[in-house]
Structures are given as structure tokens and as C-alpha cells.
Amino acid sequence: xxxQTPSFIHxxxxxxxxxxxxxxxxxxxxxxxxxGRDCVRLEGRLLPGGMVYSRVAPGVSVALDGEPxxxxxxxxxxxxxxxxxxxxFTLTLSGAKNCTRTVGIAxxxxxxxxxxxxxxxxxxxxxxxxxxxxxxxxxxxxAKAQRxxxxxxxxxxxxxxxxxxxxxxxxxxxxxxxxxxxPGNPHYGVDVALPTGSPVVxxxxxxxxxxxxxxxxxxGTIILDHGYGLSSSFLHLSEIDVAVGQxxxxxxxxxxxxxxxxxTGPHLDWRMSWRNQRVDPQLLVPPMSDAxxxx
Numbered sequence: 001x002x003x004q005t006p007s008f009i010h011x012x013x014x015x016x017x018x019x020x021x022x023x024x025x026x027x028x029x030x031x032x033x034x035x036g037r038d039c040v041r042l043e044g045r046l047l048p049g050g051m052v053y054s055r056v057a058p059g060v061s062v063a064l065d066g067e068p069x070x071x072x073x074x075x076x077x078x079x080x081x082x083x084x085x086x087x088x089f090t091l092t093l094s095g096a097k098n099c100t101r102t103v104g105i106a107x108x109x110x111x112x113x114x115x116x117x118x119x120x121x122x123x124x125x126x127x128x129x130x131x132x133x134x135x136x137x138x139x140x141x142x143a144k145a146q147r148x149x150x151x152x153x154x155x156x157x158x159x160x161x162x163x164x165x166x167x168x169x170x171x172x173x174x175x176x177x178x179x180x181x182x183p184g185n186p187h188y189g190v191d192v193a194l195p196t197g198s199p200v201v202x203x204x205x206x207x208x209x210x211x212x213x214x215x216x217x218x219x220g221t222i223i224l225d226h227g228y229g230l231s232s233s234f235l236h237l238s239e240i241d242v243a244v245g246q247x248x249x250x251x252x253x254x255x256x257x258x259x260x261x262x263x264t265g266p267h268l269d270w271r272m273s274w275r276n277q278r279v280d281p282q283l284l285v286p287p288m289s290d291a292x293x294x295x
Contacts, residue, residue: 039099040091044157047106048085049173049280051157051230053078060095070228072151076158078228080274081105083174083186110174113187117180117264124182129216136215143210143223143231144273150227156204157230161284162250164203164234165257165268166291167194173280179262188278189235189271196238196266198257202248203232203270203285211240218269219260224248232281235269236260 040062044052055075056062062069062077069077081089088104125133171191206224209231215221220237238258248254259266272281285291 039097039101040093042091042103045283046081046103048081048083048108049278050105050283051078051080051274051279053158056093057096060093060097063092063094065089066092070149072154072228074151076151076155078154078157078230078274080230080272080277080279082277082279083110083188085277108174110176110186111172112178113171113175114178115180115264125216133216136212136217139212140210140215140221140223140233144225146209146225147229148207148225148227150207153205153207153225153227154230156226156250157284160286161203161281162201163192163285163288163291164200164232164254164270165192165194165198166288166293167192167198169193169288170267171269173282189233189269190280190282191267191269192257193265193267194257196256196258198266198268199253200234200237200255200257200268202250202252202254203281204250206232206248208242208244208246208248208254211242211244213240213260215261217262219263220255220258221261222255224254229273229275231273233271233273235271236263236267238266 040054040056042052042054044050046052054077056071056077057075060071062071064079069079071077085105087107088102090100090102092100169190170193171187173188173190175187177185177187202224204226206226208222209225210221210223212221218235220240222234222237222240222242224232226232234255236258237255238260239256242248242254257266257268270281272279
């Protein structure tokens, strides 16, 4: 007598066969895209106004929130965060190593600074002055748009800058300025109050891209390019001791402090820009107390 296997057993075996095959296959670990610190390690100041840097392997390209960054021949990558930077940014690496890292940054509180006694014509300029301001802004923009691929200059971000003038700090980055009772733009530099004629030196090596004796707002003005879109500006000078195209070394005399332009007294206003972002110079130098002569 031949025994017949019930049909419901055939059905159960057909349902179990795929599961048995899966259980007998070797385990495969799926490759995951690295993220976080495994993607890229960052150094510098992770806050608005800060400069941040890292090093990547040869052949790797890097983008900041989708915008390509410069990668130096030795793999150094440097970028700046503006005054009103959002609470996080994303770095994407492509090449031999593909990964993404999203980084949160600290917040900053900015003071309100009331400045009285500035020339009223610089607070509410008339139409003729407005046309002059427009032309001068074009000069400044053209100076900052120049591009120098000089890794030797940009490396100062890693090794550190020096103070271009040493003395009391009378104004800081980011503070909201109110001139003669009228709100103005935020202050994007650090002010050092010293007598007219006090020396101003290069805080790092650079190439002079602007040397103007009398701009409407900033008076005697120098722009020093540190390479790859990073530049320093020196405002309200009484004398300019460099010329456009000149290359200067760290500590070299470039001008003298004054009270030209929109100023109530002699001081140096030192500002820095990376691409179209205003960054805080004070985050690249040691505390002023360390630079002052010791008793």
C-alpha cells in the first residue's frame, strides 16, 4: 500500500523552504557610510565667527553645506563661520573616502554698543556721499575677490596670528552698534584703542590688495589677503606704509593708528573675512593680556 503525503504538509514545506534557505546562508555585514568623528575630525572654534580646519587624505574633495571648499596640497581644509551662522552645518567628503558629518555649533550672545559723537554725515549720508559709498564698496569687494593660492600664508590659521596692535580693547566682534541714537550694522571687528601714530603690524603674512587713505566710513584702510579667500582689514588708519601688490611678513609694519572715517577717537578696527563670511579676529590670537608687556 502506498502512503500519500497529505496536501497540507506539501503546502507547509513550500512555505518553510525560503526561511530555511535564509537561515543557512552566511551572514553578510552591509557596509555603512562613515559619519561623525569617523568621517572627519575638526579643530578650531566651533561657534559663530570661528575658523575651523581639518586634514583629509589626498584626492578627497570637501563640501560645506553643498559648497565646495579648497583642499590644500597637504590635505588642509579651512573654513569660517559667520556672525549669524545657523546652529549646525554639514561636511561632505567625496573620493577615496565618502562620508558625511553634521556638526552642531555653540551660540553667542552679542552686546549692544552705543556710540555717540560720530560725524552725523556718516550716520545719515546725503545722496552724493551715498554714491561715493557705493563706489568704495565696489573697491573693497574687488580687493577681497582676488584669489591667491598660497598654502604658506593660510597655514597661519593653524599656527596662530599675532595682534596687529597691543592695547586696551574698546570694541568687540558681533556687537550691535547704535550711532548717535540710530541703529547701524553690527560691528564685525575688534577695536584696539591707542594714540594716533601707534604702529600697526601684519598679524600674519599676506599680500596687500587694498591701500586707500580715505574711505568714507573706514578712513585709511588696508586689506591684507592671507590666501584662499581669507583676508584681514585694518580701518581708521592715519598712515599707510604699504602698497597694493606688496607681500608682507608677520610682524611687519603696515600702517599707523588714527581716527579717520567714522570714528570718535584714535583706534584700530581689525576685521577678517573668509569668502563672504565675517569672522572674529580675536579667536585667532592669544588673549590680549598675554600680548601686553609684563610688569
